[in-house]
Amino acid sequence: DDHTLFISALAFLVAAVVAVPVARRLGLSPVVGYLAAGIAIGPAGFNVADPTTVIAVAELGVVLLLFLIGLELQPSRLLSMGRYIFGLGTAQLLITGMVIALVAWLLGFGVAGAIITGMALAMSATSIALQLLGEHNDLSSGYGQRAFSILLFQDIAIVPLLALVPLLAPGESDLGTDATATLLKAAAALAAVSVIVVSGRFLLNPLFRLLARSGAREAMTAAALLVVLGAAGLMATVGLSMALGAFLAGLLLSESTFRHELEANIDAFRGLLLAVFFMGVGMSLDLTVLLPHILPVVLAALMITAIKFLVVFLLYRTDHRTDADALRAGAVLMPAGEFAFVLFPLALANGILNREQAELLTATAALTMMIGPLVFAGIGRLLPRLRHAEPEPEPDDFTDANGRVLV
Numbered sequence: 001d002d003h004t005l006f007i008s009a010l011a012f013l014v015a016a017v018v019a020v021p022v023a024r025r026l027g028l029s030p031v032v033g034y035l036a037a038g039i040a041i042g043p044a045g046f047n048v049a050d051p052t053t054v055i056a057v058a059e060l061g062v063v064l065l066l067f068l069i070g071l072e073l074q075p076s077r078l079l080s081m082g083r084y085i086f087g088l089g090t091a092q093l094l095i096t097g098m099v100i101a102l103v104a105w106l107l108g109f110g111v112a113g114a115i116i117t118g119m120a121l122a123m124s125a126t127s128i129a130l131q132l133l134g135e136h137n138d139l140s141s142g143y144g145q146r147a148f149s150i151l152l153f154q155d156i157a158i159v160p161l162l163a164l165v166p167l168l169a170p171g172e173s174d175l176g177t178d179a180t181a182t183l184l185k186a187a188a189a190l191a192a193v194s195v196i197v198v199s200g201r202f203l204l205n206p207l208f209r210l211l212a213r214s215g216a217r218e219a220m221t222a223a224a225l226l227v228v229l230g231a232a233g234l235m236a237t238v239g240l241s242m243a244l245g246a247f248l249a250g251l252l253l254s255e256s257t258f259r260h261e262l263e264a265n266i267d268a269f270r271g272l273l274l275a276v277f278f279m280g281v282g283m284s285l286d287l288t289v290l291l292p293h294i295l296p297v298v299l300a301a302l303m304i305t306a307i308k309f310l311v312v313f314l315l316y317r318t319d320h321r322t323d324a325d326a327l328r329a330g331a332v333l334m335p336a337g338e339f340a341f342v343l344f345p346l347a348l349a350n351g352i353l354n355r356e357q358a359e360l361l362t363a364t365a366a367l368t369m370m371i372g373p374l375v376f377a378g379i380g381r382l383l384p385r386l387r388h389a390e391p392e393p394e395p396d397d398f399t400d401a402n403g404r405v406l407v
Contacts (some may be wrong), residue, residue, distance in 0.1 A: 007048060008048050008049040011041045011046065011048040011049070012041070012048075012049075012276060012279060015037035015038075015040060015041050015279060016033075016034065016037060016275055016279070018037070019033035019034065019036055019037035019040075020033040020034065020037075021033075023036070028373065028374065028377050030131075030135070030275075031128055031131050031132065031278055031373045032370065032373045032374060032377075034275055034278030034279050034282065035278055035279070035281060035282040035369060035370055035373075036282060037279050037282060038051075038278065038279035038280060038281060038282020038283040038284075038285075039282045039283070039285055040282075041279070041283065042282060042283030042284070042285070043283065043287075043288075044285065044287040044288075049283070051280050051283035051284040054276060054279070054280035054283060057273075057276070058273050058274075058276035058277035058279075058280050059242070059277060059338070060229075060232075060269075060273050061127070061269075061270055061271075061272070061273025061274035061275070061276065061277045062126060062127045062242075062243050062274065062277060062338065063228060063229075063232045063242050063243050063245075063246040064228060064246065064266055064269055064270035064273060064274075065126075065127065065130055065131075065243075065270050065274060066126070066130075066243040066244070066246045066247040066250065067228045067246040067247065067249060067250040067266060068250060068263060068266060068267065068270060069130065069139070069148070069247060069250065070246070070247040070248065070249065070250020070251040070252075070253075070254060071250040071251075071253060071254050071259055071262060071263050072250075072254065072263075073250075073251055073254055074254055074255065075251060075252075075254070075255075078251065081145060081148075081149050084145070084146050084149035084150075085149040085150075085152050085153050085156075086153065088146055088149055088150055088153075088315055088319065089149055089150045089152065089153025089154065089156075089157075090153065091315055092122070092150050092153075092311060092312060092315060092333070093119070093122050093123070093150075093153065093154060093157055095311050095315075096118075096121075096122035096307060096308055096311045097115075097118040097119040097121075097122035098118060099118070099307050099311070100117065100118040100121050100122060100304060100307060101114040101115050101117060101118025101119070102114070102118075103303070103307075104117040104118060109353075109357070110352070112168035112169070112170070112352045113347065113352050113353050113357065115164075115168060116164075116165060116168065116343060116344075116347045116352055116353070117353075117361060119161055119164075119343075120161075120336070120337075120339065120340045120343040120344060120347075120361075120365075121304050121308075121336050121340060121361075121364075121365065121368075122308070123154045123157075123158075123336065123337030123339055123340065124150070124151060124154060124308070124332075124333040124334070124335060124336070124337050125335040125336060125337050125338055125369055125372070126151050126154075126155065126243060126337065126338065127274060127277060127278070127338060128278075128335050128369060128372060128373060129147060129151055129332045129333060129335070130148070130151070131274065131278075132331075132332050132372075132373060132376050133147065133148070133332060136380070138328070141325075142321065142325060143316065143321060143325035143326075143328055143329045146316070146319070146321070146329065147329050147332050147333060150312075150333060151333075152247070154337065155241045155243060155244045155247070156244065158240065158241045158244075158339055161339075161343065162239055162342075162343075162346070163185055163186075163239075165343065165346050165347055165350055165352065166350055168350075168352055169350040169351055169352060170351050170352070185238065185239055188238040188239075189238045189239065189240050191238070192234050192235055192237070192238045192240065192245075193240075193248065195234065196231050196234065196235075196245060196248050196249060196252070197248070197252065200248070200249060200251075200252025200253065201252065204227060204249075204252065204253060204256070205253075205256055205258075207223060208220065208223065208253075208256065208258045208262075209258075211223055212258060212261075217265075220258070220261060220262075220265060221265040221266075224262045224265050224266055225266070225269070227249050227253075228246050228249060228250075228266065230249075231245040231246055231248060231249035232245045232246045232249075233245075235248075241339075281366060281369055282366075284341070284362075284366055285363065285366045285367070289359045289360065289362075289363050290363045290367075293360055293363075296360070297360060297363050297364050297367060298367065300360075300364045301364050301367040301368045301371060302371070304336065304364065304368055305334040305335070305368050305371050305372065305375070308330070308333060308334050309330035309331065309333075309334050309375070310330070312326070312329050312330040312333050313326040313327065313329070313330040314326075316329050316330075324383050327379050327383070328376070328379060328380075328383075331372060331375045331376035331379050332372070332376060334368065334371065334372040334375060334376075335368045335369040335371070335372035335373075336364075336365035336366075336368045336369065337365075340361070340362070340365040341362060341365065344358045344361050344362050344365075345358065345362075
């Protein structure tokens with residue numbers, strides 16, 4: 001009821017106001033504060049709201065964040081990143097996924113369950129990664145652009161991964177029917193992307209020009225939200241990532257004369273909804289599942305984040321990036337992605353994972369979201385000390401030099 005909604009909203013605001021300054025005081029990312037606040041007000045704490053409902057609504061914060069990033073990118077700049085999107089992105093997802101899948105198989109998972117587990121946990125949390133990059137103004141840096149390219153490829157890879165789950169389901173399946181269904185999904189996804197691209201090219205600029213002439217700023221804000229949610233909803237309808245749809249819409253408006261006004265109108269919504277999203281992730285950490293299996297879950301989370309960190313570090317070094325860039329990127333991409341919360345229930349529904357496996361994997365994924373920002377903060381403190389500790393080059397010794405000094 002309205003009273004419950006008011007109490008929930010009040011609890012979220014109080015938790016955010018308390019947790020974020022404490023996290024800042026400890027030198028940690030606000031993301032850690034939001035996650036801790038979510039645990040405090042979730043089922044493990046005061047139990048003020050249903051985490052699944054909160055995350056479903058607050059995921060709009062991630063959608064708006066990707067729209068704003070699309071606004072800041074030019075299409076030509078995105079094309080120049082193609083090598084990183086399909087090179088680094090493919091390498092990161094496949095190598096990490098195969099390593100985690102191998103570990104899961106050795107631990108007793110079936111082949112299908114190991115594959116889904118590996119690919120789900122190989123993906124990174126777009127919301128956390130972009131928040132960490134944004135806090136330090138690193139999104140436009142070399143390592144930030146490469147990290148964003150990897151995240152973008154992961155969003156593209158979601159569709160085949162979702163299509164893969166029914167194909168791996170146990171029991172007799174009609175391969176012809178499954179293949180036809182997969183092709184139909186791919187065609188629908190292509191059609192949805194085409195609709196967004198054509199609309200962006202020929203409809204959006206005239207629409208915003210007309211609204212600008214009317215002088216009604218609230219109409220501009222409403223139209224901006226309509227574009228973002230419309231593109232996101234269309235993508236979700238065909239099984240694609242909502243965030244990818246919002247990113248495409250932002251990209252198509254990046255050369256618009258109204259870009260800066262759209263950015264200002266959307267930014268306030270984005271910040272608030274992202275905060276609620278992170279708290280929702282904290283709320284979803286089910287301690288009734290976690291506590292009886294605390295040791296294996298913690299060990300699994302540490303192992304997964306270590307594998308992801310190492311793979312990204314090695315890929316960055318192979319790409320001739322510095323150790324500092326490789327360390328930061330490894331920490332940014334450590335947390336498991338939001339789509340783990342979609343893939344594991346889907347695998348459970350298709351009989352690929354049993355209930356205990358799905359619940360423990362979900363708890364493990366949520367725990368990695370706590371570890372990543374902490375490691376990133378630790379690396380941020382460590383790097384300046386390492387630079388300071390590097391020995392100064394010894395001055396050249398000219399005591400044995402002969403000849404006269406002319407100047």
